[in-house]
Amino acid sequence: MTDGANTWQAVQAEVLRRIRSGQWAPGGAIPHEADLAQELGCARTTVNRALREVAEMGLIERRRRAGSRVAMRPVRRATLDIPVLRDEIEARGAAYAFTLQKREMALPPVSVQARLALGADRALLHVVGLHLADGHPYALEDRWIDPEAVPQVQDADFTTLSPNEWLVLTIPFEGGDIAFSAHAATQGEAAALRCPEGAALFVVERVTWRGEARLTCVRLTFAPGHRLVTVI
Amino acid sequence: MTDGANTWQAVQAEVLRRIRSGQWAPGGAIPHEADLAQELGCARTTVNRALREVAEMGLIERRRRAGSRVAMRPVRRATLDIPVLRDEIEARGAAYAFTLQKREMALPPVSVQARLALGADRALLHVVGLHLADGHPYALEDRWIDPEAVPQVQDADFTTLSPNEWLVLTIPFEGGDIAFSAHAATQGEAAALRCPEGAALFVVERVTWRGEARLTCVRLTFAPGHRLVTVI
DNA sequence: ATCGGTAATAAGTGCATACATATTATCGGG
DNA sequence: CCCGATAATATGTATGCACTTATTACCGAT
Numbered sequence: 001m002t003d004g005a006n007t008w009q010a011v012q013a014e015v016l017r018r019i020r021s022g023q024w025a026p027g028g029a030i031p032h033e034a035d036l037a038q039e040l041g042c043a044r045t046t047v048n049r050a051l052r053e054v055a056e057m058g059l060i061e062r063r064r065r066a067g068s069r070v071a072m073r074p075v076r077r078a079t080l081d082i083p084v085l086r087d088e089i090e091a092r093g094a095a096y097a098f099t100l101q102k103r104e105m106a107l108p109p110v111s112v113q114a115r116l117a118l119g120a121d122r123a124l125l126h127v128v129g130l131h132l133a134d135g136h137p138y139a140l141e142d143r144w145i146d147p148e149a150v151p152q153v154q155d156a157d158f159t160t161l162s163p164n165e166w167l168v169l170t171i172p173f174e175g176g177d178i179a180f181s182a183h184a185a186t187q188g189e190a191a192a193l194r195c196p197e198g199a200a201l202f203v204v205e206r207v208t209w210r211g212e213a214r215l216t217c218v219r220l221t222f223a224p225g226h227r228l229v230t231v232i
Numbered sequence: 233m234t235d236g237a238n239t240w241q242a243v244q245a246e247v248l249r250r251i252r253s254g255q256w257a258p259g260g261a262i263p264h265e266a267d268l269a270q271e272l273g274c275a276r277t278t279v280n281r282a283l284r285e286v287a288e289m290g291l292i293e294r295r296r297r298a299g300s301r302v303a304m305r306p307v308r309r310a311t312l313d314i315p316v317l318r319d320e321i322e323a324r325g326a327a328y329a330f331t332l333q334k335r336e337m338a339l340p341p342v343s344v345q346a347r348l349a350l351g352a353d354r355a356l357l358h359v360v361g362l363h364l365a366d367g368h369p370y371a372l373e374d375r376w377i378d379p380e381a382v383p384q385v386q387d388a389d390f391t392t393l394s395p396n397e398w399l400v401l402t403i404p405f406e407g408g409d410i411a412f413s414a415h416a417a418t419q420g421e422a423a424a425l426r427c428p429e430g431a432a433l434f435v436v437e438r439v440t441w442r443g444e445a446r447l448t449c450v451r452l453t454f455a456p457g458h459r460l461v462t463v464i
Numbered sequence: 465a466t467c468g469g470t471a472a473t474a475a476g477t478g479c480a481t482a483c484a485t486a487t488t489a490t491c492g493g494g
Numbered sequence: 495c496c497c498g499a500t501a502a503t504a505t506g507t508a509t510g511c512a513c514t515t516a517t518t519a520c521c522g523a524t
Contacts (some may be wrong), residue, residue, distance in 0.1 A: 003520035006508075020405050020442075032474060043509045048475075058313075059405055064475045074404050075313050082308040082464075121446035144453075172306050173252050173291055180460040182414035182434040202414040210252075211233040232314075238478075264504060275479045280505075297487040334515045 006042035011050035014040065014146045019059055019070055019115060021024065027072040062073065078232040082178065085131045087163050094133035098162040102128040112144050114208050116214040125153055127163050130192055136223070143218040152217050171215060176208040180228065193223045200225045239340065240272040243282035246272065251291055251302055257377060259304040264294065309420040310464040314410065317363045317396050325363035330394040344376050345437050348446040357385055357395060359395045362424055368455070369425040375450040382447050399440070408440040413454065425455045436457045
């Protein structure tokens, strides 16, 4: 009877305590929901609610009929917030600005063709622009948009609103994938970001899709020193 | 009556559909739980279950008494899995190996002192080693461990088990923060990772703590070309 | 001993209900 | 007109119950 409050938060805290203290060892089984409910003096529903989140964190594994056990090899799961660049910059207390550098229809390079799963003969809208924080280069946005998948893009004016922001407002909440990597500054990137050619830059690449249709892919190249931080 | 199945997954799918289609516009209020429950033919509990997850994704904002509304500026929330390096490498079908390069007590540089919030006169255990995939350098691990916070580390043998793996098994499931960045290879890193000096490398820095105590901080420098990928 | 079907079991979920809590609206007094 | 107490309300949570589903254990037939 280690019971206290009968809220799911209290149950979860107790469960986490037992896992971290080693009382429930990695790989070992933990009591059934019903037993825990009785021990802690709450309903099984409450225990289920508490354990579900622990399972989502990756600390325990649950299987019907087999029960729950502490994960043998805990996979740390970190949640990253990917804000719109304007918000990210303004949250730092800096003044945000965007300058459009290119906007044209063009045949994308094979790398973009592959990531958007398009044929070699499809011209896409290519938009390049620079995000500035207090006048200093912050990130270079290089984006390809499929005008067939996003027809509204023909009317978009990217001189005032960056594509980054426009797309979030226009086709919000769609799925996609993100990749993070490091990349040596090309001559063009070095000029735009005002850094030496070959400097190590943090790169975020994103593909956005709706259902089967690939809508856009973007490559954000950040100025030197950029860090992406989160808490787990 | 758009109803179908009365599972929370079905309710969630319908909610997501309405948000993505624009039927519920960004910034606009959505129906109350009770109304939705009646419309979709299910219990309010079920709607609550569905909406809670949508709120966790960052697509809607919920406040008591005020109701729920679609987020004005959707913050994309991506969940990253941070596996143990051995698992990450073996998942690629490569053979994993680890070579220890240094293990000694030393005074940490100020950057590490700051991140561990320790005084300048505390000697810490400094461990450096290389993770290999199929014999090729994969990542360089440079770790500082506070032996007062992790006394068991005195007996650990890092020649067979990397500190990365040992710590997960020894002090699992603790909190911490993670930062991702890009970094130009120093002479030492270039030699270890067999890449040109100044090459752009992907860097992951992590601090692990238990309560107030900072246990360890690590800097993982990956070989050129490394990408961290996730789906949102 | 092996195979395959069946029963048992633990987690997953839905529902009606009740109450808790945060926040907003309202209304009366000054 | 302003302020503060109070009521109204939407979400948050707990519970008992019933039923579903995935998985395992068991047992009988071959």
